[in-house]
Structure formats: C-alpha cells, structure tokens
Amino acid sequence: MVLRTLQRAAVTLSVVLAGALSLPVLAAIPIQHWTQPSGARVYLVESPSIPMLDVQLDFDAGSRRDPASQAGLASVTALMTGKGVAARGAEPALDENQLGEAWADLGSAFGASADSDRMSFTLRTLTDPELLRQSVRLAARQLGEPSWPEDVWERERERLSAAIKESRTRPGTVASLAFESAVYGAHPYGFETTPESLARIGVADMRSRYAATIAPCRAKVSLVGAVTRAQADQIVAELLARLPPGADCAPLPAVAEIAPLAAPVDERIAFESAQAHVLIGQPGYKRSDPEFFALLVGNHILGGGGFTSRLTNQVREQRGLSYSVYSYFAPGLHAGAFTLGLQTRPDQADEAVRVAQQVVREFVADGPTEEELQAAKDNLIGGFALRLDSNRKLLGNVTNIAWNELPLDYLEHWTERVRQVSAADIRTAFQRVLQPDRMVTVVVGGR
Known part of the structure; x- marks a missing residue:
C-alpha cells in the first residue's frame, strides 16, 4: 500500500516538476475571495497546469502576543503541533x-511556524483525488487535535x-540580540x-494560547493550485472542522505600538x-x-539592490571597507526595523560606521538621483x-494580500505602482520614516 502510494506520487511529481519549468507568468492573476459561514x-x-x-x-x-516572561511561546506552540495527534473515535x-x-x-x-505577527500552517499535496482526500484529513487532525506530549516538550526544551x-x-547572534533589544525596547518584537523563558513554558500554556487564538473565525486561508472554488471551499471547511467553533470571536487584545x-x-x-559585525x-x-x-x-537604491546600491558603492567599491553591505525594512503589523548591516575588520569598524551613517544621512536629506531611480x-x-514563477512563490504573494488586506488586484498593478514612484516621493517618505x-x-568584535 505504502509502496504503491509512493510510486504514484513519484510519477505525478515528475509531471509536476516538468510543468513547473514551463509555468507561465500571468499578466493578471485572478484571486477569488469569500468568507465561509465559520468566519474563515x-x-x-486556480492554477490547473500543475497537479x-x-x-x-x-x-x-x-510572538507579538507572547508574555515577556514566556518569550518563545508562539514558536514552541507551533513546533509542538507536529509532535503527535490525539485519538478520536476510531x-x-x-x-x-x-x-x-x-x-x-x-x-x-x-507543518507550522510562527513569526512576529502570525502563526502559519502550510500544506503541500498532489491533487490526485485519493492523495488529496487523505492529506486534507490528516492535516485537519494535526491542526485540530494536537496531543501536546509532555515528555516530547521536555526533550525539545x-x-x-x-x-x-x-x-x-x-x-552575529550577539549583535542581532543587542540590536533588536535597543530598537524595539519593551515591545514584543x-x-x-x-x-x-522556555523553562517557564509548559504544555498547559501552549494549550491555552492555542485555544485562545486558533479558531475558524480567525483564519485567513490562501490556496494556490489545481482545484476549483467549490473544491477549495470544501477543503478549507474540512481543514478547520476539528478546531473548536470559537463562539467568542471578539477582537483579540490590542498590542501597543513600538515607541x-x-x-x-x-x-x-x-x-x-576575525570580523566586526555592525x-x-x-x-x-x-x-x-x-x-x-x-x-x-x-531602499532598493540605498542598500537593497546588492552590488548596484549606493551603500555598496560607497562602503565596498570606493573604500573597500566591507565585502558586502545591505539595508532593508521589515514592515509588519507594527513598525518593523530598518536595518543596515555589514562586516568589516575590527580596526576598520569606526570608519565603516562613519561612512555608512553618512550615506544614510545624505540619502534621507537628498533622495536618489534620477539615474539611480530609473x-x-x-x-x-x-x-x-x-x-x-512557481506555485510556492505565488502562494507567498497571495498570503501577503490576505494577511495585510491588500486589494485583490494588488499584483496586477504592482509594476505600475513601482513605475509611478518619483524621487520626491522617496525623499518625502524617507524623511518621515528615518531619523539618521x-x-x-x-x-x-574587537576589544
């Protein structure tokens, strides 16, 4: 039975891989959206070209909902949902x-994971009817009936x-911890x-967190694949069916903003x-x-564009202070950090910091040149x-739209929105957001 299933999966996966190599990128991606009676x-x-x-x-x-004394609760709760399911009926x-x-x-x-804002469960399966049926049923059991084994948690802790x-x-870890503590202060981020903090977390805490936050009425579910709307609606209903109905779906407590x-x-x-981490x-x-x-x-111009960025030009190309230098924003439900990072010789750290800070200061004050912008x-x-260019990437974009409640035609207008950005727009936005x-x-690093 197992061998036949694996052989069938292997044959189908060969078709999947062949199709993935020729998957067309659509000019417009139609996203269907509806709300189930449960509130999900x-x-x-629909992507019928790949089974x-x-x-x-x-x-x-x-983790933004973790108590300070139990930091890590969201992540370990997600982890433990994959450590067994409870018996039910037969x-x-x-x-x-x-x-x-x-x-x-x-x-x-x-599987399940948790980041700063959300706990996510992901399912990937072939759409062969029998495999799909069994996969959805097993996922529903794991989502709705985790067993929370105490001995496994002690081992994992x-x-x-x-x-x-x-x-x-x-x-690198020491630098990241110090940086996040200084940027976010008392905020859960x-x-x-x-x-x-792990020693203060027990199985009962995981059960309580799960019951308070994981309910059908609180779910945002994104699907990409070879299923129809009717099939998708049935799949989502079955996935959520074993969760408690969650009669009280009042808004969760607000989380304070970052100071x-x-x-x-x-x-x-x-x-x-050997290297100083900055x-x-x-x-x-x-x-x-x-x-x-x-x-x-x-940010693409400042430090997110790799070797074409202004930071790379000034820190690496002009002065040879670092092999790589980057910047990025991490926007979420709260103001995620703006981060500029590099590594350099400890004796060059002061100079690298000075140059990087000056590049940011000038960019915020003056914005990009027209050549940089184009x-x-x-x-x-x-x-x-x-x-x-793949179902997995497309799913990431759909979940971004769902989670952040963006317009359903967001992807269709993405390039247009980029094209409309002016140098003045960038200067105004950076002056509002960043204070060099x-x-x-x-x-x-270093003494």
Missing part, C-alpha cells in the same frame, strides 16, 4: 514518528536551550527567547572574532503604510516575473 476568509488562485495544491492558514498568534493516536511516516506515505507535507546557548557564542527612539544608541561589545537602524514602518512603494524603491525601477520591474541622528548602532 478564503483566498484562491498540486499549496495551502497556508494564518492566525493572529505570532482514529488512533499518532506519535511524532507515526505522524511523520503518515506524511511520508502520502508524499505530502504539513532541552534541545532548544542548548541551541540558544550555542548561538550566543557567535558574534524585541523579546529574546532564552533557556529561562520611536528618543536619542541615538551606540553599543560596542568586545568579542574575539548593525545600524531604528523602528521603520508598518506594512499598511501608504508610502510602501516609495520606501520599497528607495535603474532601480528597471531592476524591480524586470525581476517581477521571478516573484510569481536617532539610530541604534551596534558593533560586535
């Missing part, structure tokens, strides 16, 4: 090994604590998961390492910011097709 909001892109289905279920249950319990074998037999995958302690021996920096922070941490930044902007595209294009637009628009004289600077 569904977003579907595969990708599904993502998102819930407002990320369906026997499955431990973590049996659950893994069941997914391997189906040639499908289902020890493993995670050891990994955290080991990571603290690396300068900056909470550090430690062995001590802006009142003054610059300069933190130097001694570390015996991070510079501050709170940035929310994903809902109306000037998102100006900030996107502007080059960035050409690069972003020319690479747009690569954002949609009130940034965090962290240098780890």
